[in-house]
Amino acid sequence: MMKKSDKIYIAGHRGMVGSAIQRKLQKEGFKNLVYKTSSNLDLRRQEAVERFFEMEQIDYVFLAAAKVGGIHANNTYRADFLYDNLAIQNNVIHSAYKSEVKKLMFLGSSCIYPKLANQPLKEEYLLTGPLENTNEPYAIAKIAGIKLIEALRDQHDCNFISVMPTNLYGPNDNYDLQTSHVLPALLRKFTEAKIRQAKHVTIWGTGSPLREFLHVDDMADACYFLMQHYNEKQFINIGSGEDISILELAQLIQEITGFEGEILHDRSKPDGTPRKLMDVSKLEKLGWEAKIDLREGITKVYEEYVRTIGQSNNRTTNEDR
Numbered sequence: 001m002m003k004k005s006d007k008i009y010i011a012g013h014r015g016m017v018g019s020a021i022q023r024k025l026q027k028e029g030f031k032n033l034v035y036k037t038s039s040n041l042d043l044r045r046q047e048a049v050e051r052f053f054e055m056e057q058i059d060y061v062f063l064a065a066a067k068v069g070g071i072h073a074n075n076t077y078r079a080d081f082l083y084d085n086l087a088i089q090n091n092v093i094h095s096a097y098k099s100e101v102k103k104l105m106f107l108g109s110s111c112i113y114p115k116l117a118n119q120p121l122k123e124e125y126l127l128t129g130p131l132e133n134t135n136e137p138y139a140i141a142k143i144a145g146i147k148l149i150e151a152l153r154d155q156h157d158c159n160f161i162s163v164m165p166t167n168l169y170g171p172n173d174n175y176d177l178q179t180s181h182v183l184p185a186l187l188r189k190f191t192e193a194k195i196r197q198a199k200h201v202t203i204w205g206t207g208s209p210l211r212e213f214l215h216v217d218d219m220a221d222a223c224y225f226l227m228q229h230y231n232e233k234q235f236i237n238i239g240s241g242e243d244i245s246i247l248e249l250a251q252l253i254q255e256i257t258g259f260e261g262e263i264l265h266d267r268s269k270p271d272g273t274p275r276k277l278m279d280v281s282k283l284e285k286l287g288w289e290a291k292i293d294l295r296e297g298i299t300k301v302y303e304e305y306v307r308t309i310g311q312s313n314n315r316t317t318n319e320d321r
Contacts, residue, residue: 001228002030002060006102009034009058011043011092012065016172017107017165020220021062028224034058044087053099061096061104062223063089067138071204071272073179074135085141090148093160097152104160105227106149108142108235110212110276111135112164120241120279123164123234132273146235153233162235163226166278170216170301183213186250187302190257191309200262201254204269207247212277214240215297218290225288239278240290246271252295256302 002008008025012018013035025033034056041052043065067084074081089106096104113121114129126146131139145162152158173184180188186203193201222238230236244252250263283289 002103004029005032006030006059007032007034007057008060008062009056010062010064011036011088012063014172015064015066015068016168016170016174016216017219018062018064019172020170020216021064021223023217024220024224043091044084046087046091049091050095050098053095053101058096058099059102060227061092061101062227063092063104063106065092066107068181069174069179070181070185071134071270074138075133075270078137081135082137082141085138086144089141089145093145093148093152096160097156097158102159103227104149104158105223106145106160106162107223108146108162108164109138110164110166110237110239110278111139111273112142112146113276115273119275120277121237122279123237123282126235134270134272149235150233159231161226161230161232163223164235164237164278165219165222166212166214166237166239166276168214168216168219169297171304173216173301175305182211182246183249183253183298186253187257187298187305190250190253190259191302191305193261194257194259198261200264201250201259202264202266203246203250204266205246205271206267207245207250207263207265209246209271209273210243210275210277211246211249212239212241212243213249213294213297214238214290215292215301218292221291222283222288225286226283229286236282237278237280238283239280240294241278241280241284242294243275243277244294253298253302256295256299 010018115132117125149160149162169183174180175184175188189201
């Protein structure tokens, strides 16, 4: 069990996932938290990472740092996604082992599962079939991280664990249409279309793929729970246990944003994996379940996004003056 006095390093604290873990730990009364921005510590540099761990003497690590993006980014920057993620996780995990960190949590992704795996996705389905091609490099990096954790446990008896969150959304998400995931991309598209009074919004593919979504604050709550109570070799899924089609998601966001135009499909764009629903029975048996309903969660995120747009517009107006 983590103590309030323990020194905890959150790798990737400025990202959506890392910042949610930071909020959760602070809410629980943890104050001895360590952060480093990428400009102060490039996690791709082995010597720099090893030196950091030697100096800081970290007790616990949440490894949430990663190069992430949606279908377009994953498929376009394939070498970057493979190299950067391998370098980041290898350096942090190995340095944590060398400096005798008490416990490390490695955060992966549901894309590690085979493209056509049976649904819902059970932990034992890993490496039972080909991956989805569009995000294969990212998935391979995450699989390598899982296997490194397992190998360190086998060879050196490290109490390191891996967790695989489903598709996440929430505060500090990425809304860049070239690199974002589907939910924030749709939220931005519908919000801007409403402001412009556009006649339609175009979504990628057929809209038929099914996806599961989890609010990042729920994810952080699960990570905190597992860091305190889970010590097994096998990685564990984190999700809501419910999915929705991309078209239904678009329609829900359309309703929340109040956009009154039409939804069109760009069928030249890829759908990706037909379905990705996590089997969370293992997590639920341990005593944890998601709490934030999808409609409730997206509504909160939309309100935050609109406030951010307003603040950005106010700054621009003031600067122009």
